Amino acid sequence: MIFILCQDYPNKNHKYAMSYVHSRNIVYKARDLDITVVSMSAKESYSYEEIKVITKSDFHKLIRAGHLSSSDIVVSHAPNVRSHIPCINKVYSKVKQIIVVFHGHEVLYTSKYYPKPYDFKKTSKFKKAIYNIYDFFKIKILKKLLLKINKVKKLKIIFVSEWMKTQAAFCLNIDVDQFDTYVINNNANMNFLINNYSRESNTLADFITVRPLDESKYSIDLVVEFAKCNPELKFHIYGKGMYFKYNEKPENIEVFNEFISPKDFPLLLNKYKCAIMPTRLDAQGVMVCEIATYGMPVVTSNIEVCQEMLGEFKNVYLVDLNFFHQKVDLNFIEKNIDIKNEQNAKFDIENTVEKEVEILKMT
Missing domain, CATH: 3.40.50.2000 (Glycogen Phosphorylase B;)
Structure with a gap:
């Protein structure tokens, strides 16, 4: 036993x-x-x-x-x-x-x-x-x-x-x-291993973030700052917490106070152009590894553990802190849509x- x-x-x-x-x-x-x-x-x-x-x-x-x-x-x-x-x-x-x-x-x-x-x-x-x-x-x-x-x-x-x-x-x-x-x-959950990212023609928003809202290591404040710097882009945040009770929510952010079932998560990702998943601390970061394995473009923080886990994924953008404080051209993700590269088996x-x-x- x-x-x-x-x-x-x-x-x-x-x-x-x-x-x-x-x-x-x-x-x-x-x-x-x-x-x-x-x-x-x-x-x-x-x-x-x-x-x-x-x-x-x-x-x-x-x-x-x-x-x-x-x-x-x-x-x-x-x-x-x-x-x-x-x-x-x-x-x-x-x-x-x-x-x-x-x-x-x-x-x-x-x-x-x-x-x-x-x-x-x-x-x-x-x-x-x-x-x-x-x-x-x-x-x-x-x-x-x-x-x-x-x-x-x-x-x-x-x-x-x-x-x-x-x-x-x-x-x-x-x-x-x-x-x-x-x-x-x-x-990675099996749903991310057996399916591939396929963006729908009519997306719900430009970026999706899935995070507990109240723990600073999950950096929801950086997503908010990024949204403020890019008011023409639309952001959907899925997660529970009190963050926006104490902090201003930009008009281009919509919050869904819920978690998503693993079986439903891949299909939800197809409704967005890119995932934005910053972090200040992780031992691995399972969810961002799943999103990367699925083949969706994903932005995450350029910290040591993310380099170890995701450094070879072509659809992952490891960014420094200043990224979240500037205006960006969304075209930076276009070249790496629907990628299932040689690293997609890393977390199988x-x-x-x-x-x-x-x-x-x-x-």
Whole structure:
């Protein structure tokens, strides 16, 4: 049995929670791996698209009853020190292998990496101090756990990017090469892999942006600034948040307070000329990788991780900060419409999840 720990998981009322974990699990199941998801947020056990999901308390019951054995594997996605770590501490000596997948914030000092929050999201100095203390102990506890499990030769670590591996090593202050490590990108949703971008003749707007609105790392303020500099262009923003309650919305921006289902997303993209997806921080940026894989022209930020993920995509424009503060000629995207280039397989199942399947089967 493979137990997959995650902080949250999709359900019928909340289909987007850690969906990148669910997309993996669909492949695991198709490859005849016996999996059970442990959702730390679930109030009751359930099944979602034929994936069994149990609560943290049910998992602890299995541990107390002695149902975990030396043939079992535990996979922890973005290990949370308050929920994942206690579980792992209880089972690592009993099971065959612990596999930790690092996605980002769980192994980074947030005060050092994350951009300054928007003014309406600012917290008090006291709360900042609490966050910094939590970060310190988060990293310390995580480091201690990794070294302890590695000592008994039961640990594998997966990073979603080379950038993530480098930054994790820095924050943990350890040589990660002492561990059995792998760099495996998150996969693109199958809907982006089996279909190609095909712009409709009557587009809804020039640009589409899909972002949580209130986190400054997703840079919705840069989209707004770009829209102000280009009033003749039209922008549609999909995402939830309070940003425009506190900030002016230009007339050429229309906001749709919703998220889009992965199965509907590709067809929606066809109604726009270009995606604009700036970011100040990412360990990979799954959505922009999906849009690029689909073949749609996309503008994103020229930061290290975007260079790693998307630098070879001909339909991706890596731009510096000054791009969002100037007027542009929309013709810059015309030459790269409908491109499915040699990099379109980078985030497919074979180059991502299948590598994880190999690890799980050889463990």
